[in-house]
Structures are given as C-alpha cells and as structure tokens.
Amino acid sequence: ARYASLVKLSKDVAEFAYDDLDEYNRLVGVLNTEFSRLKAKRGNNTTFGAGLNTDGGTLDENVLDPPFVRTKGCSANPNATPGNRKRGPTCGNCGVIG
Numbered sequence: 001a002r003y004a005s006l007v008k009l010s011k012d013v014a015e016f017a018y019d020d021l022d023e024y025n026r027l028v029g030v031l032n033t034e035f036s037r038l039k040a041k042r043g044n045n046t047t048f049g050a051g052l053n054t055d056g057g058t059l060d061e062n063v064l065d066p067p068f069v070r071t072k073g074c075s076a077n078p079n080a081t082p083g084n085r086k087r088g089p090t091c092g093n094c095g096v097i098g
Helices: 002-017 021-042
Strands: none
Touching: 002 021
C-alpha cells in the first residue's frame, strides 16, 4: 500500500510538472538527491534500485520488433494488396462481380 501511494503521488506530481521546464528540472534534482540519500542510507551493496537507469541516459540494449503471430482463422496474407485480394462472388451468366 505504501508503494502504491508513492507511485500515485509521483504520477500526480509528474502530471503537473512535465510541461514546465523549470519545475521539471527542479523536481528531477530533488528526486536525484532523495534517491542518492536513500541509496546511501541502505548501503551501496544492496539490491535497492537494481536495474534502474538513473543517469538519465539511454540504455545500450537493442530492442527488436516482436515476432509476427497469426491467430487461428487468420488469412494467409494479412497485408493483402489490391492485386492479390480474393475476388468477390460473380454472376454465373455474365461474370460481373457483385
């Protein structure tokens, strides 16, 4: 419950501060200071904050597109172009589509 209340509060703060650059920079500084304080309080050898990217940079991991999955009943080519679509029903006498 405490975790959820912190997350809710941080989302509310972010909602108000994201579009004002001065407020954003101030809050990022406050949060970095608090994070450093809590990390020092717990000790640097714990797993507190493990896996978080707190330097504001980008991760050096390549993110690939997910594999393409077809569900049961999917047509053979889901991205059909006008040239390879199935023709609709035709008239038996004249052959006109419709």
